[in-house]
Amino acid sequence: xxxxxxxxxxxxxxxxxxxxxxxxxxxxxxxxxxxxxxxxxxxxxxxxxxxxxxxxxxxxxxxxxxxxxxxxxxxxxxxxxxxxxxxxxxxxxxxxxxxxxxxxxxxxxxxxxxxxxxxxxxxxxxxxxxxxxxxxxxxxxxxxxxxxxxxxxxxxxxxxxxxxxxxxxxxxxxxxxxxxxxxxxxxxxxxxxxxxxxxxxxxxxxxxxxxxxxxxxxxxxxxxxxxxxxxxxxxxxxxxxxxxxxxxxxxxxxxxxxxxxxxxxxxxxxxxxxxxxxxxxxxxxxxxxxxxxxxxxxxxxxxxxxxxxxxxxxxxxxxxxxxxxxxxxxxxxxxxxxxxxxxxxxxxxxxxxxxxxxxxxxxxxxxxxxxxxxxxxxxx
Amino acid sequence: xxxxxxxxxxxxxxxxxxxxxxxxxxxxxxxxxxxxxxxxxxxxxxxxxxxxxxxxxxxxxxxxxxxxxxxxxxxxxxxxxxxxxxxxxxxxxxxxxxxxxxxxxxxxxxxxxxxxxxxxxxxxxxxxxxxxxxxxxxxxxxxxxxxxxxxxxxxxxxxxxxxxxxxxxxxxxxxxxxxxxxxxxxxxxxxxxxxxxxxxxxxxxxxxxxxxxxxxxxxxxxxxxxxxxxxxxxxxxxxxxxxxxxxxxxxxxxxxx
Ligand SMILES: Cc1cc2nc3c(=O)[nH]c(=O)nc-3n(C[C@H](O)[C@H](O)[C@H](O)COP(=O)(O)OP(=O)(O)OC[C@H]3O[C@@H](n4cnc5c(N)ncnc54)[C@H](O)[C@@H]3O)c2cc1C
Ligand SMILES: Cc1cc2nc3c(=O)[nH]c(=O)nc-3n(C[C@H](O)[C@H](O)[C@H](O)COP(=O)(O)OP(=O)(O)OC[C@H]3O[C@@H](n4cnc5c(N)ncnc54)[C@H](O)[C@@H]3O)c2cc1C
Numbered sequence: 085x086x087x088x089x090x091x092x093x094x095x096x097x098x099x100x101x102x103x104x105x106x107x108x109x110x111x112x113x114x115x116x117x118x119x120x121x122x123x124x125x126x127x128x129x130x131x132x133x134x135x136x137x138x139x140x141x142x143x144x145x146x147x148x149x150x151x152x153x154x155x156x157x158x159x160x161x162x163x164x165x166x167x168x169x170x171x172x173x174x175x176x177x178x179x180x181x182x183x184x185x186x187x188x189x190x191x192x193x194x195x196x197x198x199x200x201x202x203x204x205x206x207x208x209x210x211x212x213x214x215x216x217x218x219x220x221x222x223x224x225x226x227x228x229x230x231x232x233x234x235x236x237x238x239x240x241x242x243x244x245x246x247x248x249x250x251x252x253x254x255x256x257x258x259x260x261x262x263x264x265x266x267x268x269x270x271x272x273x274x275x276x277x278x279x280x281x282x283x284x285x286x287x288x289x290x291x292x293x294x295x296x297x298x299x300x301x302x303x304x305x306x307x308x309x310x311x312x313x314x315x316x317x318x319x320x321x322x323x324x325x326x327x328x329x330x331x332x333x334x335x336x337x338x339x340x341x342x343x344x345x346x347x348x349x350x351x352x353x354x355x356x357x358x359x360x361x362x363x364x365x366x367x368x369x370x371x372x373x374x375x376x377x378x379x380x381x382x383x384x385x386x387x388x389x390x391x392x393x394x395x396x397x398x399x400x401x402x403x404x405x406x407x408x409x410x411x412x413x414x415x416x417x418x419x420x421x422x423x424x425x426x427x428x429x430x431x432x433x434x435x436x437x438x439x440x441x442x443x444x445x446x447x448x449x450x451x452x453x454x455x456x457x458x459x460x461x462x463x464x
Numbered sequence: 465x466x467x468x469x470x471x472x473x474x475x476x477x478x479x480x481x482x483x484x485x486x487x488x489x490x491x492x493x494x495x496x497x498x499x500x501x502x503x504x505x506x507x508x509x510x511x512x513x514x515x516x517x518x519x520x521x522x523x524x525x526x527x528x529x530x531x532x533x534x535x536x537x538x539x540x541x542x543x544x545x546x547x548x549x550x551x552x553x554x555x556x557x558x559x560x561x562x563x564x565x566x567x568x569x570x571x572x573x574x575x576x577x578x579x580x581x582x583x584x585x586x587x588x589x590x591x592x593x594x595x596x597x598x599x600x601x602x603x604x605x606x607x608x609x610x611x612x613x614x615x616x617x618x619x620x621x622x623x624x625x626x627x628x629x630x631x632x633x634x635x636x637x638x639x640x641x642x643x644x645x646x647x648x649x650x651x652x653x654x655x656x657x658x659x660x661x662x663x664x665x666x667x668x669x670x671x672x673x674x675x676x677x678x679x680x681x682x683x684x685x686x687x688x689x690x691x692x693x694x695x696x697x698x699x700x701x702x703x704x705x706x707x708x709x710x711x712x713x714x715x716x717x718x719x720x721x
Contacts, residue, residue: 095535095655096655141653146656148656
């Protein structure tokens with residue numbers, strides 16, 4: 085047992101912290117206000133190799149581990165939740181499924197540019213009538229000659245407005261018991277019949293691009309099917325298991341940012357003749373916040389470590405996601421409370437953390453779905 | 465081109481500094497590459513990329529400095545050398561550091577040596593010039609621009625806010641001032657490659673130096689924090705009276721005129 089980070093992990097933490105403090109934090113307020121996706125920041129994130137952390141060098145990555153990747157998500161998320169979400173989605177949902185399940189040819193063609201930071205990709209699973217119940221997918225793919233023809237609609241897809249490639253799930257047939265077979269398809273965003281719009285007016289993570297995708301007779305070559313045609317459902321469950329680690333890391337980053345602001349403010353704000361940090365009611369809040377952040381971070385690292393060790397991590401990544409995101413919501417809420425009336429004002433930024441944190445209890449599996457995953461792992 | 469960078473690990477003066485037993489408390493302090501040395505590393509990498517050659521980063525310090533050296537390697541330096549004096553030197557000063565560095569550098573045929581203008585901890589700005597003196601090569605401090613063509617070097621240096629252009633030749637030692645460049649972040653591939661780059665560790669013995677040879681020439685009498693900043697005062701009343709009061713205060717209270 086060893087709780088210390090390796091030299092590389094420490095260096096990555098310092099570098100990303102430095103980068104996020106200087107290049108993202110100063111614009112976070114404006115990105116939220118204008119709901120602007122910071123393309124220029126993503127260009128730099130790509131140049132620094134951050135989009136390639138958990139992928140091997142043969143695909144242009146840096147061969148880092150999941151822990152290093154989680155550290156990077158935490159630090160970016162600490163500066164800006166929306167940028168953090170788009171970063172996490174680009175790696176965990178955009179690139180990872182192609183890396184896990186793609187053929188060598190698909191990896192060379194679709195994965196390499198993503199890992200090198202030259203392009204972004206998205207993962208389109210959710211539909212207007214299929215959210216938590218992703219098995220209820222209505223989008224269909226029909227094989228016609230050498231091409232699949234895809235029709236359907238996807239909603240709230242992160243980064244799709246800036247993506248070069250989409251991984252889209254669709255029903256491609258029925259198994260012998262008459263159940264829908266779901267497969268995943270790689271769809272370049274310049275394919276005719278694809279309409280991507282980004283009109284959502286979101287509560288939080290407003291720097292993140294969220295888009296609707298409509299597919300009308302979208303034709304892709306037969307070889308664009310991703311992985312096992314019959315195991316699309318299992319594949320996205322595995323993809324989401326990994327993604328949950330990054331959402332949990334993002335929650336830790338947001339909570340850390342809120343906590344640091346609250347701690348500092350509580351030492352400066354004087355009421356009844358002393359800094360409010362000296363009132364037990366406030367000191368205890370801060371104690372709970374600090375403790376819960378540390379616990380959540382440890383769970384994130386453990387889930388990431390299990391994944392790196394190629395051990396089962398479904399339950400642990402659900403623990404991490406569930407605890408960290410609910411912790412982040414509590415912590416950001418208390419940070420506003422400690423700021424009193426000032427905390428309610430946008431200028432003080434803590435209210436943004438709360439709005440950003442709320443999404444984390446919904447995206448990549450709601451808190452209820454995490455409890456479902458865990459209870460199933462327990463054999464319930 | 466054979467390029468050497470002099471790098472110091474120092475505490476981050478933007479973090480809170482505390483004293484205990486007349487010494488700076490190292491527990492809880494954040495340690496970084498001296499910011500001026502970061503400009504030096506960046507400049508060295510740029511010169512190498514333009515003219516070819518190799519960048520070696522050298523530090524005099526202890527085991528802990530390995531982290532800062534690895535960071536310089538991750539930025540793009542080729543080799544690093546840690547001269548570990550932990551067991552040999554208790555109270556070194558600028559003389560100690562310069563003597564050790566020059567002994568190390570004397571047979572290295574360095575074309576260009578770049579250091580920081582000052583270290584933000586001690587702030588003496590002496591190590592660079594002392595090393596150049598001991599190596600008997602020219603030096604220019606606080607540079608903001610460096611242009612090299614063959615053996616000819618053109619340097620712009622900051623002189624108290626004004627600038628001065630100097631032409632000279634290699635071999636040369638320069639010290640970097642803010643504005644020389646914008647240091648890069650170490651990239652992810654850079655960080656992963658850094659662990660495979662050579663990092664040599666030397667001790668005084670390896671340089672044929674005895675403890676006496678590097679004994680400090682100065683003695684630290686006392687270390688203390690600057691006085692706490694008092695709250696400001698806003699003068700009131702008629703403008704002419706305020707001016708009168710201000711000049712009075714500057715004379716009697718602040719004693720600056
Ligand atoms: C900003 C943003 C970005 C997103 N990015 C992506 C993306 O990149 N790709 C993608 O595919 N999707 C994305 N999504 C969609 C997201 O994954 C879904 O919103 C999420 O899975 C929940 O689905 P839903 O919204 O349809 O809610 P529903 O599934 O309708 O859930 C509504 C409520 O019912 C509860 N519920 C549902 N089923 C059960 C059950 N069996 N037991 C108990 N409670 C249950 C839920 O927990 C929730 O509280 C994004 C969403 C947002 C808001
Ligand atoms: C939208 C809005 C509308 C408002 N409208 C009005 C209005 O119409 N009229 C008006 O007069 N005011 C108004 N206010 C101000 C509001 O009443 C104050 O924000 C509120 O009383 C808290 O004061 P504060 O913001 O200065 O926080 P602080 O008093 O600084 O409190 C900061 C934190 O410290 C805690 N704290 C303070 N003292 C103690 C203690 N002794 N022990 C334990 N904890 C302590 C607080 O509970 C809080 O968590 C408004 C505020 C807002 C945001």
